[in-house]
Amino acid sequence: MDPRPPNLLLLLTSLLHVAQCDTTQPSYTIDSLGLIILPSSSVRSGTAVTLRCQVSISHDNIPDLTHAFQFTRDNVLIHSANTTEDSVEYKLDPARAADSGSYQCRVRVKDKSKASFEKTLNVTGLQTPILHLDETEAFENAEFSATCSAPEEKGPLTFRFYLRFRTGPHRMLKQLPSIGNSADVTLVLRQLGDSFLYCDYEMYLPSGPRKSSSSNDTHVLVKGLVPKMTVTPPDEIFEGDILEVVCKVEEVKDVDVFLIKNKRILKMEKNALSHRFRVQKDDSGELVCKAERHSAQGETYSTITVKELVSEPRLTSNLRDIFEGDEFTLTCSVKIYYPERISNNSIQFDIYKDNLNPIKSDTYKTVAAPDKNGNYTCKVQTTSSVHSFVKESQKLIIKAKVPVSVPKLSVVGGTLVLGKPFQLLCHSSSGTLPITYTLNFFKKALGVRVVRLPGERAVFNCSVSRSTDLKEFSCHARNSPTKSLQTGHGQELQRSTKIIEPVSKPELKIKSSTGDVPEGHSVTLVCSVEHGTPPFTFSWYHVGKEGALQSNTSRTMEVPYTIHKVKSEDGGEYYCESGNSANEIRHSDVARIRVTMAAWKKALIAFFCILLILLLILAFIFKKCPRQFKRRRTGELSVKSASTKMERLSLTQAEVIEANATPGMMGKSIWSEHVSGSDSDDQNSVAAAEPQYAEVQTRQADPNRDLVIKGTNTVNSEVRNSTQGVPVQAEGRASVQYTLLNNETSHREGDAGHHEDDARHHEDDARNHEDDAGHLEEDAGHHEGDAGHHKDDARHHEDDAGDHGGDAGHGGDGNQGNHSVQDEHIVEIDNSVDIRE
Numbered sequence: 115m116d117p118r119p120p121n122l123l124l125l126l127t128s129l130l131h132v133a134q135c136d137t138t139q140p141s142y143t144i145d146s147l148g149l150i151i152l153p154s155s156s157v158r159s160g161t162a163v164t165l166r167c168q169v170s171i172s173h174d175n176i177p178d179l180t181h182a183f184q185f186t187r188d189n190v191l192i193h194s195a196n197t198t199e200d201s202v203e204y205k206l207d208p209a210r211a212a213d214s215g216s217y218q219c220r221v222r223v224k225d226k227s228k229a230s231f232e233k234t235l236n237v238t239g240l241q242t243p244i245l246h247l248d249e250t251e252a253f254e255n256a257e258f259s260a261t262c263s264a265p266e267e268k269g270p271l272t273f274r275f276y277l278r279f280r281t282g283p284h285r286m287l288k289q290l291p292s293i294g295n296s297a298d299v300t301l302v303l304r305q306l307g308d309s310f311l312y313c314d315y316e317m318y319l320p321s322g323p324r325k326s327s328s329s330n331d332t333h334v335l336v337k338g339l340v341p342k343m344t345v346t347p348p349d350e351i352f353e354g355d356i357l358e359v360v361c362k363v364e365e366v367k368d369v370d371v372f373l374i375k376n377k378r379i380l381k382m383e384k385n386a387l388s389h390r391f392r393v394q395k396d397d398s399g400e401l402v403c404k405a406e407r408h409s410a411q412g413e414t415y416s417t418i419t420v421k422e423l424v425s426e427p428r429l430t431s432n433l434r435d436i437f438e439g440d441e442f443t444l445t446c447s448v449k450i451y452y453p454e455r456i457s458n459n460s461i462q463f464d465i466y467k468d469n470l471n472p473i474k475s476d477t478y479k480t481v482a483a484p485d486k487n488g489n490y491t492c493k494v495q496t497t498s499s500v501h502s503f504v505k506e507s508q509k510l511i512i513k514a515k516v517p518v519s520v521p522k523l524s525v526v527g528g529t530l531v532l533g534k535p536f537q538l539l540c541h542s543s544s545g546t547l548p549i550t551y552t553l554n555f556f557k558k559a560l561g562v563r564v565v566r567l568p569g570e571r572a573v574f575n576c577s578v579s580r581s582t583d584l585k586e587f588s589c590h591a592r593n594s595p596t597k598s599l600q601t602g603h604g605q606e607l608q609r610s611t612k613i614i615e616p617v618s619k620p621e622l623k624i625k626s627s628t629g630d631v632p633e634g635h636s637v638t639l640v641c642s643v644e645h646g647t648p649p650f651t652f653s654w655y656h657v658g659k660e661g662a663l664q665s666n667t668s669r670t671m672e673v674p675y676t677i678h679k680v681k682s683e684d685g686g687e688y689y690c691e692s693g694n695s696a697n698e699i700r701h702s703d704v705a706r707i708r709v710t711m712a713a714w715k716k717a718l719i720a721f722f723c724i725l726l727i728l729l730l731i732l733a734f735i736f737k738k739c740p741r742q743f744k745r746r747r748t749g750e751l752s753v754k755s756a757s758t759k760m761e762r763l764s765l766t767q768a769e770v771i772e773a774n775a776t777p778g779m780m781g782k783s784i785w786s787e788h789v790s791g792s793d794s795d796d797q798n799s800v801a802a803a804e805p806q807y808a809e810v811q812t813r814q815a816d817p818n819r820d821l822v823i824k825g826t827n828t829v830n831s832e833v834r835n836s837t838q839g840v841p842v843q844a845e846g847r848a849s850v851q852y853t854l855l856n857n858e859t860s861h862r863e864g865d866a867g868h869h870e871d872d873a874r875h876h877e878d879d880a881r882n883h884e885d886d887a888g889h890l891e892e893d894a895g896h897h898e899g900d901a902g903h904h905k906d907d908a909r910h911h912e913d914d915a916g917d918h919g920g921d922a923g924h925g926g927d928g929n930q931g932n933h934s935v936q937d938e939h940i941v942e943i944d945n946s947v948d949i950r951e
Contacts, residue, residue: 142173142223149219149230159239160266162207167219167230169200182222187215188320209237212268214319240326241266243273245313247332253339253410255304262313262329263296271315273297276328278310287311302409309334339363339412341371343403352421352455354501357393361403361414362386374402392501393420423456425449427507429465429492435594436482437546438514444478446492446507460497465490482514518545521591521602526573529612531696533579540572540589542600552590581613616696617646622654622689622705631680633712641690641702642672650694657687657704685709 152164167183183202185193193204206213214237219230246261262273272291278284288299303309310331317324344360351357363369363385371387373380376399381389391397403414425448433442446463450456463476468488480486492507519542526537540551540563551572553560563572578584587604625638641652648669653662666673677684687706693699711719 140174140176142171142176142179142226144221144223144226144228145170145172147219147221147228147230149217149233151217151233151235155234156236156238157209159210159237159241160208161237162205163209163213163235163237165204165206165217165219167202167204167221169221169223169228171200171223179223184220184222186218186220187213189216189218206235208266209235210266210268211237211240211317211319211324213237214321216320236321240264240315240317240324242327243313243315243329245275245311245329245332247311247334250333251335251337252303253337253407254306254412255302256339256408256410257300257302259298260301260311260313261296261298262315264315264326265295267295267315267317267326269294271295271297271317273299273313273315275299275301275311275313277303278312278331279305280308280310303334303336306336306338309336339366339369339405339407339410341369341403341405341412341414343401343414343416345401345416345418350421351393351418352452352498353393353395353423354498354503355393355420356390357397357418358388358390359401359403359416360386360388363405363412366405366407368407370406372402372404372406374404375399393418394503395420395422395426421451423450423452423498424461424494424496424505425451426505427463427492427494429490429507429510431510431512435596436512436514437517437594437597438482438484439517440482440514442480442482442512444490444510444512446476446494448494448505455498457497457499460502462495464493464495466493482512484514487513515546515593516544517597518542518549518591518593518600520600521551521589523587523589523602523604523607525607525611528610529614529695530578531614531616531698532581533577533616534696534698535575535577538574538576538587540574540591540602542591545591545593547593549591549593554588554590556586557588581608581615584608584611584613613647614694614696615645615647616698617650617692617694617700618644619700620652620690620692620702622702624688624705624707625674630708630710631685632710633681633715634679636676636678637680637684637707638674638676639688639690639705640672640674641692643692643700644671646671646692646694647696648694650692653691655689655691656684657689662691680707680709682709 147167147169150166150168152166153161157163165185167185169181169183171179171181173179178198180196180198181200181202183195183197184191185204195202214235216232216234218232221228241264243262243264246263248259252258260275262275264271270291270293272289273296274289275287276284277287287301290297290299297315301311310333312329312331314328315326317326341361341363346358346360347355359373361371361373363371367385369385370382371385372382373387373389375397380391381387398418398420401416401418403416405412427446427448429444429446431442431444433440436442444465446465448461450461462474464472464474465476465478466472467490469491472493476492478490488511490510490512493504494506495504496502521540521542524539524541526539530536538553540553542549547568548564548566549572551563551565553563553572553574553576555576560576561574563574565572572589576587584607585603585605587607589602591600591602620641620643623640623642625640626635631637639654641654643650648671649667650669650671650673651665651667652673652675653665654675655662664675666675675690685707687704689704690702691699692702
C-alpha cells in the first residue's frame with residue numbers, strides 16, 4: 115500500500131491537469147459556409163433581395179469567436195462585415211438590373227478562411243427612361259437642351275436621342291455614354307414644323323448588353339426666324355437718289371436686327387431698323403437683313419442696282435512712252451448716260467497733279483521733265499435734277515523716261531588674257547529700263563541682252579587673240595523704238611583694260627665652252643620666250659628628279675640658270691617652264707647635257723693604262739726569256755714550219771759555228787751535253803750558275819730574210835709577223851716543230867746519265883710552255899683580261915723549266931772546266947696564225 119495520504123495524491127493530479135490546460139492552444143475548424151439569395155435567384159427589377167451568408171464552426175469552447183464576412187459580385191468586393199454571429203445579411207432594396215451577376219461569400223476566422231459556392235442573381239427588366247426638354251418651341255437652327263434619365267437604374271449607361279416627324283422614319287441624333295443614370299445633350303433642329311423627340315439607354319452586363327424601352331415622345335414645334343426687308347424706292351435707282359431700307363421681325367421679341375452690305379454692317383437695332391442714305395455707283399449690290407435670337411438666325415436678301423448718270427471720268431495721254439523733252443497732252447473725258455436728268459452746262463472738269471493745283475480744263479499740255487512727273491487725276495462735277503455729285507478718275511502716273519546714254523564697253527574684272535574667254539560689259543550710265551544692248555564685232559552682231567530690272571547687266575562672252583582686235587568691238591543701246599541708237603566703241607578698251615599676253619613656248623639653250631661638259635666645269639641653261647606679258651616665271655627641271663631645280667621671276671624674256679662644278683649625276687635631260695599672270699604654264703623641249711670625265715681623270719686613267727700595258731709587256735718578255743743551262747754539248751736547233759709559210763729561226767752561238775765547221779757535229783741537238791769530257795764539266799758549272807732569259811718581240815717578218823747568226827753571247831728569240839706570200843694552213847694555225855739535229859744517245863754512268871735524261875725532258879717542257887705563252891699572247895689581242903692570266907701561267911711554267919734546267923746542270927760532271935757559254939737564240943715566227951701545241 116501507498117503510505118502517502120489519498121488527499122495529497124488528488125491534489126497533485128488536479129494541479130497537473132491545470133498546468134496542461136494552460137499550455138494547450140485553442141482548436142477550431144470551419145465546417146461549412148453557405149450563401150442564400152432571398153426571395154429567389156431571379157427577380158423583377160424593383161424587388162427587395164437579401165443575400166445571407168451562414169457559417170458553421172467547431173471549436174473547444176472558444177468564447178466570442180469573430181467572423182470576417184465578405185460579399186463579392188463578379189469577383190469584385192461589394193460588402194464586408196466583422197461579427198461574432200455565425201451569419202450576416204446584405205440587402206438589395208430594390209434590386210436593379212445592374213445588380214445582376216455572380217455572387218460569392220467568404221469568411222475568415224483567425225488564420226483560416228473558407229469561400230462559399232458562387233450563386234447567380236438575375237434581375238430582369240429596366241426602368242423606362244424619362245426625356246425632358248427646356249423648350250417645346252424652337253427656332254430653326256436654334257440650340258436647346260434635352261435630358262434623358264433613368265433615376266432608379268445604376269450606371270454606367272449609354273443614352274441615345276432620336277428624332278422623328280409625322281411621316282417618315284426616325285433617325286438617331288446623338289449617342290453618349292454616362293457614368294450616372296442620366297445624360298444632358300444640346301440639340302439643333304433645322305427643319306420647320308412639328309418634330310418628336312424620344313430617348314432610350316443600354317446597359318452592359320457581364321452576361322451581355324441590355325436595352326431599355328423608349329421614353330415618351332415629346333412634341334417640338336420648329337419655327338423660322340425670318341426678318342422682313344423693304345427698299346424705297348423699289349424701282350429704278352439713280353446715283354444721287356435717297357434710298358430707305360426697313361428691316362424688322364414680327365411676333366418675336368428680343369431679336370437683334372442687322373443691315374449688312376458686302377459683309378459690312380450698315381446698321382443694327384432691336385426687333386426693327388430703318389436706314390436712309392444717298393446712293394452712289396458703288397452702292398450697287400446685295401443688301402442683307404439678318405435677325406438673331408440666341409443661337410437662332412434668319413436672313414432676308416435684296417439686290418439694288420444704282421444707275422449712273424455720267425460715266426467715271428477717264429484721263430489719258432497722247433503718248434504711250436514719254437521721254438524727257440517730249441511734249442505730251444492729257445485729256446479728261448466722260449460719257450453721259452441720261453442727259454435728260456443732267457442740267458445743261460452743269461459738267462465741270464478739273465485736272466490735278468498729286469491732288470494739288472487743279473487745272474480747270476479737260477486737257478493739259480506740257481513738256482516732259484523730272485518736275486512734271488507725278489500722279490495725275492481728273493474730277494468731274496455734275497448736277498442732276500435732284501442732286502449734284504463729283505466723280506474722280508483713276509490715277510494716271512506720269513514718269514518721263516530717260517533716254518539711254520551712250521554705252522561704254524569694259525572688261526569685267528578689268529583684265530583679259532589674249533586667247534582666253536573673257537566677259538565684256540556694255541553699260542549706259544543713264545536710261546530708263548528696259549534697255550536693249552547689242553554687241554558687234556567687226557560689224558557683226560555677237561549677241562543681244564535686254565536689261566529689265568535694276569542690278570541686271572548686259573554681259574557678253576568674248577575672246578580675242580590680238581590686243582588690236584579690241585577696237586573692233588561696238589555696242590548699241592536702245593530703250594525706245596522711236597529713239598535713235600546710241601553706240602559705244604571699243605577704242606577705249608585698250609586703254610582701260612589690263613591686257614595679258616600668254617607666254618610663248620619657251621626654248622631651253624645650253625651654253626658651254628665645249629659640246630660636252632667636263633666634270634667640275636660650269637654649264638648655263640638659258641630659258642627664253644619670244645613674247646608674252648611680263649613678269650615671267652621661269653623654272654628649270656631635271657628629268658627623273660622631283661621638283662624644280664630653281665624658279666625665278668623676271669621681267670626679261672631670257673633668264674639663265676647655271677650649274678656650277680658639274681658632276682656626273684648632273685648629266686641627262688632638262689627642260690624649263692615659263693608662265694605669267696595668264697596662269698598658263700608652257701614647257702620647253704628637252705635638252706640633253708652630256709657630262710664627260712675631267713681631264714685629270716683622263717690623264718690618270720691613261721697613265722694607269724700605259725703602266726698596265728708596260729707591265730704586261732715586261733711580264734710577257736720575262737716569260738719568253740729562256741733559262742741558261744749549263745750544257746756539256748752544243749746542239750743545233752732546227753726550226754721547221756708545218757705550213758708553206760716561211761719561218762726563220764736564227765741561232766747565234768759560238769758553239770753552233772763550230773758545229774757547222776766540224777762535220778762530226780752535224781745532226782746533234784743544241785740541248786744535248788758536249789761529249790768532250792773536259793769541256794762538259796766546265797760548261798755545266800757555268801750553266802748552273804747563270805740562268806738564261808728569253809725576250810720576245812713582235813714585228814713584221816721579212817720572208818726573204820735568211821737565217822742570221824749573230825755573234826753575241828745572248829740568244830734572243832723574236833717573233834715577227836709575216837703576211838707576204840705565205841698561205842694559211844688548213845686549220846688556220848702554224849705549228850713549229852723543233853727537231854733535234856743531233857740526237858746523241860750516249861749514256862753516262864751513275865747519276866750523271868740520269869740527270870742528263872731529266873734535263874732533256876725539262877727542256878721539252880720549257881719549249882711547250884713557250885708555245886703556250888705564244889698562244890696566250892695572241893689571245894690577249896682579243897681578250898686583254900684573259901691574256902694576263904695566261905701569261906702568268908706561262909711565266910710559272912717557264913720558271914719550272916728553269917728549275918729543271920738547273921737540276922740538269924747540277925747533274926753533270928761538276929769538275930769539267932770553268933768554261934761558260936751563254937746561248938742567246940733569236941727566233942722569228944710568222945704570227946699571222948694561232949700558235950698552239
